Amino acid sequence: DTAVSQTPKYLVTQMGNDKSIKCEQNLGHDTMYWYKQDSKKFLKIMFSYNNKELIINETVPNRFSPKSPDKAHLNLHINSLELGDSAVYFCASSQDHARTAFFGQGTRLTVV
Amino acid sequence: SQQGEEDPQALSIQEGENATMNCSYKTSINNLQWYRQNSGRGLVHLILIRSNEREKHSGRLRVTLDTSKKSSSLLITASRAADTASYFCATASNNAGNMLTFGGGTRLMVKP
Numbered sequence: 001d002t003a004v005s006q007t008p009k010y011l012v013t014q015m016g017n018d019k020s021i022k023c024e025q026n027l028g029h030d031t032m033y034w035y036k037q038d039s040k041k042f043l044k045i046m047f048s049y050n051n052k053e054l055i056i057n058e059t060v061p062n063r064f065s066p067k068s069p070d071k072a073h074l075n076l077h078i079n080s081l082e083l084g085d086s087a088v089y090f091c092a093s094s095q096d097h098a099r100t101a102f103f104g105q106g107t108r109l110t111v112v
Numbered sequence: 113s114q115q116g117e118e119d120p121q122a123l124s125i126q127e128g129e130n131a132t133m134n135c136s137y138k139t140s141i142n143n144l145q146w147y148r149q150n151s152g153r154g155l156v157h158l159i160l161i162r163s164n165e166r167e168k169h170s171g172r173l174r175v176t177l178d179t180s181k182k183s184s185s186l187l188i189t190a191s192r193a194a195d196t197a198s199y200f201c202a203t204a205s206n207n208a209g210n211m212l213t214f215g216g217g218t219r220l221m222v223k224p
Contacts, residue, residue, distance in 0.1 A: 004154075033211070041198060043155075043214035055211065090154055094212075100145065101202075101212055103154035 003027050006091045006104035013081055014112055021076045021107045023091030032074035033101065034066060035090040043090070049074055050096075081111045118201055118218040126223050131188040133218040135201030136181075142204045144177055145212065146186050149198045158186075158199075193224040 006023040013019050025032060031050040037043050047066045048055040054066065063079045078085060091104040119134045135144070143162045147155040161168045161177045161184065168175045174187040188195055198219045202212040 035214075040216065041149075041219075042216050043200065045211050045213060048211045092155075099204075100157045100160060101147075101155075102157070103147075105154045106152075 003102050004091055004093055004104040006089075006107055008107060009105060010108050010110075012110045012112065015081055015083060017081050018077070018079045019081060019109070020078070021089055021091075021109075023074050023076070023104060024072055025091075025093040025102070026072065027093055027102060029093035029095050029102070030071065031094050031096055032068070033092045033094075034074065034076050035092060035103075037088040037090060037106070039087070046076075046089075047074075078109075083111050085109060086111045118199070118215045120218060121216065122219045122221075124221045124223065125191055127191060127193055129191055129222075131191050131195070131220055131222070133186045133199050133220070135184045135186070135215055137184075137201075137203045137205075137215075138182065139203075139205050141179075142206065144175075144184050145202045145204070146173075146175060146184075147200045147202060147214075149200065149217070151197070155200065188220075191220075191222045193222050195222045196220060 004025045033048050034046040035043050045057050046060045065077045068074045088106045088108050090106050092101040094101045117136050125131050143160055145160045146158045148158050149155045159170045159175050161175050172189045177184045198217040200214050200217045202214045
């Protein structure tokens with residue numbers, strides 16, 4: 001009955017690889033997000049997406065791209081992984097912007 | 113720079129004591145939210161306070177908002193060891209497309 005689920009929970013990969021993290025929400029929310037949490041626990045918004053618009057944080061490299069096959073899914077694709085991409089990535093959803101966000105459990109990405 | 117910045121960064125108290133965490137932000141907001149993150153888990157919403165509200169209560173939690181000082185505080189009364197976690201404030205602001213912007217968090221340790 002998980003509200004926001006993301007897979008995998010752990011991902012270890014080599015530099016230069018391309019990887020994806022999947023996210024699904026069963027709350028019927030209109031908006032989904034991807035956040036990156038670094039080693040100092042700072043949470044940075046990467047993307048916000050609903051049926052109408054994609055808002056991209058301008059500091060996110062274009063190696064990162066969100067893909068939404070439908071309203072309940074927002075997957076994160078990362079090309080040409082770099083060491084600095086190592087972090088915990090959180091998917092979240094909300095009914096609309098500025099409302100309460102529901103978070104997934106996070107995906108710990110380690111690039112070696 | 114972070115829209116919300118928590119103070120202190122870390123707080124250690126004894127069970128039964130009160131814990132106060134502060135959050136400052138820079139731009140005008142629609143609402144401010146507090147979240148809790150247990151180690152290795154996703155964030156969980158605690159409480160939301162709108163920009164036209166000054167104080168809100170939820171169980172042992174009390175949140176205040178001072179828009180003139182652009183600051184908020186979270187008070188946890190009669191703390192328990194299970195309150196040990198990181199606490200984040202998040203602001204919803206028109207300047208950021210109404211997306212939630214998180215601060216760096218306060219790491220609270222409650223000793224039994």
